[in-house]
Amino acid sequence: MAEKDFTCWENPSCILFKDVRSALKLDELGVEIATIALPAAMALTADPIASLIDTAFIGQIGPVELAAVGVSIALFNQISRIAIFPLVSVTTSFVAEEDSMKGAxxxxxxxxxxxxxxxxxxxxxxxxxxxxxxxxxxxxxxxxGEVEQGKKQIASAPSALIIGGILGLLQAVFLIITARPLLSFMGVKYGSEMSKPAEQYLKLRSLGAPAVLLSLALQGVFRGLKDTKTPLYATVSGDLANIILDPIFIFVLKMGVRGAATAHVISQYLIALILFWRLQRQVELLSPSLEYLQLGRFMKNGFQLLIRVIAVTFCVTLAASMAARLGSTEMAAFQVCLQVWLASSLLADGLAVAGQAILASAFARKNYSRAAATASRVLQLSLALGFCLAVMLGFGLHFGARIFTKDADVIRLIGVGIPFVAATQPINSLAFVFDGVNFGASDFAYSAYSMVIVAIFSIIALLVLSSTCGFIGIWIALTVYMSLRALAGFWRIGTATGPWEFLRS
Structure with a gap:
């Protein structure tokens, strides 16, 4: 029976201020959030940090190679997100719901x-x-759903792996075949100085796409089981291998950008193997029949999130394309700022993962008091995290820019982007966590269609501001984009509509 003994929320829009004094309290809820969020945040930031290290190594080769790889990384990541984001988000919610109901x-x-x-x-x-x-x-x-060996039978787990493997193969083939026209769309014209290193890096890194999709599907299963430590161990192991192999392949074997891509591919397959080995010890991954799988449910909700991700991807990819069209110097500076921007903002995704897993369990059991308290707590923590990141990046990036490049013009433009990277951290943190909160409520349709509206306004801002204000204009437009994302996430809860109607009770 649904719980209705939660404190009356007379004004749902005040969710950010509900019991704010308890935001940092290590009670039962606080401990559960921390147990899930901290390992998840560390795992989520490990890959961007590895990309930053890639960027630092490649920056020592030259600014042209740095800019070329920057375009390729941006393109690969955005194409990957089209498949990864729906797969991981849907898997986390479905596994959490199944595991919660079976526990009950x-x-x-x-x-x-x-x-x-x-x-x-x-x-x-x-x-x-x-x-x-x-x-x-x-x-x-x-x-x-338990089998004799003590393994859990969770239909969402094998479904996610099947879909992840197929999508990974399709992505690899697509990127290898269309590398040249895609790079041209990104502003790297065939025959230009950036063309050859960009194409080399993109094609080689595409070979790791199946491992990337499969490992993220596996991480989605672990998140749904509220186990974020295992993905952390696997990710750190893979990224350490990447860091060790980078200088060997790039400088010792003199492979240049091809060496950076090869090291990254090896690390991704290592991560996938570790995660698969650990999961098959806990969950039955060999499905007894097609009827047992939840492929139809995955496809329906995944398609809704696919619409959302395409909108998100187009905005970020367009921003990178606008920077590339300004020149290699602008693109190199934009790549450094963007990688730091994403790596730091993804810390908030740890809170989003915790919120999604706990909320999915709470909604499955109709425990609305738990849902309301969890949403409030993770949003308050996201604001606190955002302000901390703003202060650290505002000071740290001024002194750390030379780690990525020695080119004076690139360093000067990085300095221009620093205020935007730092100031948007509280907004970014809220936007990411609102995503997790709404995904935990399985509100995939609203998340998709609201993002389409956000993307339309953001694309207009990018086109106008990049042409009139150049490099600064791109960052102003990205600030507008993240602000609209946060507002869209807040609107659903603040108006107590959809799955949040109980807040009016």
Missing amino acids: SLAIEEDDVSSKDSEDKMLIPQKGLDEKMHRLDSAKSFDI
Whole structure:
């Protein structure tokens, strides 16, 4: 039965200020959020940090190679997000819902067995009781999806892996075949000084697409199980391998940008293998039948998020394209600022993952007091994190720009982008966490169509401001874009509509 004993939310728009004094409190909810969010944040930032290290190594080759790889990384990441984001988000919610409901079923079965135990001891011999308990245990294992080996049967897990593997292969083929026209669209014309290194890097890195999609699908399953430590260990192991192999391939073997791409591909396959090995010990990954899989459910909700991701991807890719059209110096500076911007902002995604997993479980059990408290807590924590990041980046990036390049013109433009990178951190944090909150409520349709509206206004801003204000204009437009994303996320909860109607009760 649905819980209705939560504190009355007379004004749902005040969710950011509800019990704000408890935002940093390490109560039961605070500990659960921290347990999920901290490893998730570290895992999420590991890959961008590895990309930053790639950028730093490649920057030592020259500004042309730095700009070329910057375009390729931006293109690869944005194409990947088209498949990754819907897959991971849907997997996390579905696995959390299934695991939560099966946990509830187990608790009910245990209560039934306990009550029948006391009755049966008075009515039947011990031998008959043992046989009955055996039958109950067998039925319980079947009903809640446990197999003899002790592995969980969660239909969303094999479904996610099948879809992830297929999408990864399709992405690899697509990027290898269309590398040249895609780079041309990004402003890297065939025959230009950036063309050859950009194409080399993109084609080689595309070979790792199947591993990237599969490992992210696996991470989605672990997140749904509220286990973010395993993905952290796997990601750190892979990225450490990348960091070790980078200088060997780039400088010792003199492979240049091809070496950076090769090191990254090896690291991605290592991550996928570690995650698969760990998951197959906990979850049954060999589906008994096609009917058992939830491919239709995945496709329906995944398509809605696909619309959202295409809108997001187009905005960020267009920004990179506008920077590339300004020249290699502007693109090199934009690449450094963008990588720092994304790496720091993704820290908030750890909170988004925690919010999504806990909220999906709460909504599955109709525990609305838990849902309301979780949404409020993770949003307040996101604001605190955003302000901390703003201060750290505002000071740190001024002194750290030379890590990425020695070119004076690139360093000067990085200085122009620093205020935008730092000042937008609170906005970015809120936007990411609002995404996780709405995904936890399985509000995929609203998330998709609201982002389309945001993208339309953001694209107009990018086209106008980049042509009139150049490099600065691109960053002003990106600030507008993230502000609109945060507003769209807030609107659903603030108006208490959709799955949040209970806030009016």
